[in-house]
Each structure stands twice: as C-alpha cells, then as structure tokens.
Amino acid sequence: MGGRRASFVRLVLPAAVFLIALAGAALLFTRVISVRTDAEVLALAEEGVRRAAVECYALEGFYPRTLDYLVEHYGVTAGDDRYIISYQYVASNLMPDITVLALEE
Numbered sequence: 197m198g199g200r201r202a203s204f205v206r207l208v209l210p211a212a213v214f215l216i217a218l219a220g221a222a223l224l225f226t227r228v229i230s231v232r233t234d235a236e237v238l239a240l241a242e243e244g245v246r247r248a249a250v251e252c253y254a255l256e257g258f259y260p261r262t263l264d265y266l267v268e269h270y271g272v273t274a275g276d277d278r279y280i281i282s283y284q285y286v287a288s289n290l291m292p293d294i295t296v297l298a299l300e301e
Contacts, residue, residue, distance in 0.1 A: 234298060238279055242296040245281055248272045249292060258288035 245263070248270040253259050263283035266272040274281050277299065284293035 234278070237276075238296045238298055241273075241276065241279055241281065242294060245272055245274075245283065245294050245296070246291075249294065253291075259285070259290065259292055261285045261288075 245266065248266045249259055252266065252270060260266055260269075262285065263272070263274055263281055266283075267274050279296050279298050282293070282295040282297065286292055
C-alpha cells in the first residue's frame with residue numbers, strides 16, 4: 197500500500213505545483229496588462245486634450261484659458277474617475293502645460 201501512495205504523490209505533486217505556478221503566472225500577467233492599460237488610458241487622455249487645444253488654436257487663433265472651454269466646445273472628456281487633468285494656461289499663443297495624473301484607488 198505504501199508503494200501505491202508514494203506513486204500517487206509522485207504523480208499528483210508535480211501536477212499540483214504546475215497548476216499553482218500556472219495560476220501565479222496568470223495573475224502576474226493580468227497585473228502587467230492592467231498596469232499597461234492604465235498607462236495607455238492616461239496617455240490617450242493627455243493626447244486628446246493636446247489635440248483639442250491645437251485644434252482650437254488652428255481654428256480660433258488662441259489656446260483656451262481653461263479646460264472647460266475644450267470640454268464645452270471640442271468634446272474633451274474630463275469626467276473620468278480614474279484620472280485628473282491638469283491644464284495650466286500660459287498665454288493665448290503658447291501651448292498650455294497639460295498633464296494627466298492617475299487618481300489613487
């Protein structure tokens with residue numbers, strides 16, 4: 197009976213270790229993808245605000261004083277609960293300083 201048990205353990209133990217390692221790798225992969233996706237969301241949001249500001253300058257001849265102007269007239273979305281947009285007006289003929297920061301969860 198002891199031989200049968202040892203044989204069973206030799207078969208089951210490697211399979212169990214493999215499954216645990218596979219689950220750990222899947223969790224790690226999911227976390228890496230999540231971090232990458234979050235960074236891409238921030239980059240896309242920042243790029244969207246920049247494009248809207250440049251479009252405003254091209255069409256109207258000035259960079260707007262506030263982000264609200266871009267939201268109202270150019271369809272910029274600033275209401276996402278994952279990030280905050282910092283929009284620092286410099287002058288009507290200078291590109292504003294635009295930064296998108298992730299909010300803590």
